[in-house]
Amino acid sequence: MENPKDTIIRIKEAMGESLSILGHHYQSDEVIAFTDVRGDSLELARKINDLKAKHIVFCGVFFMAESAAILCRPDQKIHIPDTSATCPMADMAEGKRVRQVLDILQKNGRKIVPLTYVNSSAAVKAVVGEYGGSVCTSANAQTMLSWAIKQGDGVLFLPDKHLARNSANALGIPEEERILLPVDVIEGDPELYVTPSMTDDKQFIIWPGYCPIHEEFSLDTIEAIRAAEPEARIVVHPECDPALVHASDGNGSTTYLIKYAAEAPQGATIYIGTEVNLVNRLADQYKGEKTIKPLIASQCDDMAKITVEKLAHTLDNLETATPVTVSDSIKEPAKLALERMLKVCS
Structure with a gap:
């Protein structure tokens, strides 16, 4: 039986530009290694229309695949390796x-x-x-x-x-x-x-x-870090309680958190309050230059439902798989809501 990683590599090479695998920042390193594009949910969905790919596999949770299905071209099909990967929020x-x-x-x-x-x-x-x-x-x-x-x-x-x-x-x-x-x-x-x-x-x-993941962070953790490591910086996602946001050195989207880590000075210690896969990836990326730690190791169980094995299975069955679709009665007004945002923020 073929190794799942070998299956993914084989199919990616065979399909070329007709296939794109998208991965959210909260995915595991094992899955992210096979993605062609990574980003936050809307960042990924916005790129779909410009992709040459006819088959797009979204490694994230279901609402993200739905957004992709709303914004994709008629000739594109959206897939997700596990439709039970929902978002509690x-x-x-x-x-x-x-x-x-x-x-x-x-x-x-x-x-x-x-x-x-x-x-x-x-x-x-x-x-x-x-x-x-x-x-x-x-x-x-x-x-x-x-x-x-x-x-x-x-x-x-x-x-x-x-x-x-x-x-x-x-x-x-x-x-x-x-x-x-x-x-x-x-x-x-x-x-x-x-x-x-x-x-x-x-x-x-x-x-x-x-969000149950960001609900796990507590003010006590921040206070303990301040006492033990007064020089450490603390940044959090705005899905955290306002008390934590107020006590932090900065807050923002996943893109903001990634940029903050990149721009922090050599030797800095940074605690990041968001899903642990992203934090650990940043810690590995800057190892030896700066110290990056999770505020606590909080993992999204639904993001974790997307595995290398499920990705390989999805790719192996693309031609017969049922893509993620959104009915026209929902798609059109949902697209209108999204387009209003894109117009305001253009």
Whole structure:
């Protein structure tokens, strides 16, 4: 039986430019070694249209493959090695429930503009597109929030409460103008937990979702590092709690964290608060030049579902595999939401 790594190498060589393997930064080194392009979720999706490849294998979680399927050309097929690799944060906002909440919030005549983090399903992006909203990334969340505020009477930011609050802090939105929706809206009937009067005097309405990986980081860890290594620098992803962001030396997207590590001076010690695969890769890259450590070793189990063995199996069955698709009823409004972001940030 052929070794999975040999299978991948053989098929890549045989297919040439007709195949592209994309990998998210949080993938394991073993998978990343076989990728043609690596980046964050939207960065990868935006590159798809310009790829010559007809078959694109997305090594990441399912919402990323959906975004790729929304933005790809008609002649391109999107594949993912494991369709069960979902995103817990994205799963905390379901399209039908988001629509119900928006309808409730607008019963008093207010125009509530939804803004969804790219870490959300195609169905949620479609609802956001229908209601005049857009999408944001961790890199452009402040820009897109400023845009959304100007489009109506209030903004519903979803699904990540931490990115929402960190963005609001950066823009100076007062606490008294914000409201965090009850956590029950994630799984319960919104009619039972949300009323228009709850948000009538609020400019910024926050969905109560979060990333379990970034939720693991604690302020105690930062305080311990400050005491033991006062010269160390600490940077975190804005999916972390605002208290951690405030206590850090910087915060930003995966691209920001990578750049921060690259630009840190020789001999620096840097603790990074994000998924551990990326941190360990940076530690190996700069070994001997600077010391890079994870704030804690927090790994995404769903990202880990993509393995070399599953990648090899996917490649070996490309011609008969069912690609990731998005129905036109969802694809068109979701694409509209994405295109609004691309226009604002062009």
